[in-house]
Amino acid sequence: MKTTEAAVQKAYETVRKSAPSGEVATYIPELARINPDLLAISVIDLQGNQCSYGDAETQFTLQSVSKAFSLALVLQENAAAVFDTVGFEPTGNPFFSMLPMESEHGKPRNPFVNSGAIAVSSMIPGGNAKSSYANFLGFLEQICEEKPVMDVDTHRSESETGYRNRAMANFLKQYGWIEDVDTAVETYFMQCSTLTNVRQLARMGLFLANRGIDPLTQKRIVDEESCRAIVTLMTTCGTYDYAGRVAIEIGLPCKSGVSGGILAIVPGKMSIAAFAPRLGTHGNSEAGMELLKLISEELSLSLFQ
Ligand code: GLN
Numbered sequence: 192m193k194t195t196e197a198a199v200q201k202a203y204e205t206v207r208k209s210a211p212s213g214e215v216a217t218y219i220p221e222l223a224r225i226n227p228d229l230l231a232i233s234v235i236d237l238q239g240n241q242c243s244y245g246d247a248e249t250q251f252t253l254q255s256v257s258k259a260f261s262l263a264l265v266l267q268e269n270a271a272a273v274f275d276t277v278g279f280e281p282t283g284n285p286f287f288s289m290l291p292m293e294s295e296h297g298k299p300r301n302p303f304v305n306s307g308a309i310a311v312s313s314m315i316p317g318g319n320a321k322s323s324y325a326n327f328l329g330f331l332e333q334i335c336e337e338k339p340v341m342d343v344d345t346h347r348s349e350s351e352t353g354y355r356n357r358a359m360a361n362f363l364k365q366y367g368w369i370e371d372v373d374t375a376v377e378t379y380f381m382q383c384s385t386l387t388n389v390r391q392l393a394r395m396g397l398f399l400a401n402r403g404i405d406p407l408t409q410k411r412i413v414d415e416e417s418c419r420a421i422v423t424l425m426t427t428c429g430t431y432d433y434a435g436r437v438a439i440e441i442g443l444p445c446k447s448g449v450s451g452g453i454l455a456i457v458p459g460k461m462s463i464a465a466f467a468p469r470l471g472t473h474g475n476s477e478a479g480m481e482l483l484k485l486i487s488e489e490l491s492l493s494l495f496q
Contacts, residue, residue, distance in 0.1 A: 202485035202486045212469065212478075216470055219349050221349075231247045232244050232466075233389035234461055239407045248388050251388070251451060252342050253452065255383065256454050258302060258311065259446040260327070262421055264327060268316060276314070280301060284432055289359060297362055297365060302424065303431070304428070304431065305356055305359060313363075315378055319374055320374050334397075335394045345383075350380050360376040360379075383448075388466070389464040390464075399444075400457055400461055402419075423444070425444035430447050431475075437480065440487075458494070466479060
């Protein structure tokens with residue numbers, strides 16, 4: 192852990208000193224209120240050694256990082272049904288795009304663009320948004336041994352302004368991919384509004400670095416095949432139309448969110464969470480990606496070298 196800790200600290204110091212770039216997301220009004228210059232990183236290895244730097248206890252909402260966990264939850268329930276409903280392929284479009292589902296019978300191409308994630312949320316058992324979200328929180332509690340909560344203001348803000356996500360849910364319903372528009376979209380808004388911090392988020396991702404078993408509790412969270420599907424999709428689609436660049440520069444499965452969080456998995460080794468609210472043009476944390484790039488380079492973590 193000493194070498195890792197030194198690399199993480201060095202990356203943190205470098206990024207903290209560099210000029211900030213990017214802008215915080217404002218299309219969800221509540222997200223615009225965040226301090227744009229927060230910066231945090233946390234790394235946990237399979238033995239449970241963890242090191243964190245910066246605003247590691249500052250809470251932020253999971254946003255699209257939650258999509259990796261909702262996918263894990265539903266794959267555990269019925270993997271075949273999941274991949275009948277959402278595909279495996281990158282879209283090359285932004286996360287909020289309705290392309291190419293329009294010309295593909297309304298079927299979302301992958302579970303990490305919003306349309307696919309809304310379809311995945313509709314498969315969380317529960318029958319209504321409140322119960323489905325309770326199951327989602329129960330799943331998170333299982334993987335981080337703490338009980339996360341929802342930020343009610345972010346949820347209200349998303350729900351009041353999420354016209355595009357509602358449009359997608361209606362589109363999915365029109366083609367029969369989901370049962371109930373409100374259940375799907377509200378479950379999705381709630382999961383996106385779940386609060387976390389980098390220390391906890393890195394812990395949540397640990398099972399993905401260990402073939403689906405939480406190495407600290409020895410509990411199997413998802414089967415090996417599902418784990419492989421999740422980390423592969425994180426690599427090809429986790430940062431949307433920026434995933435190619437991320438694969439080259441960081442070389443790790445990553446899932447980003449518009450509040451500035453990013454989860455990166457180093458299979459067989461560790462889980463990394465970064466947080467910095469300023470986003471690049473593709474909706475990924477600028478400083479978060481820079482931290483991951485520096486750490487990946489320093490520790491030779493890229494899967495593709
Ligand atoms: N809740 C956000 C949305 O639906 C999540 C998007 C993201 O983090 N990329 O737009």
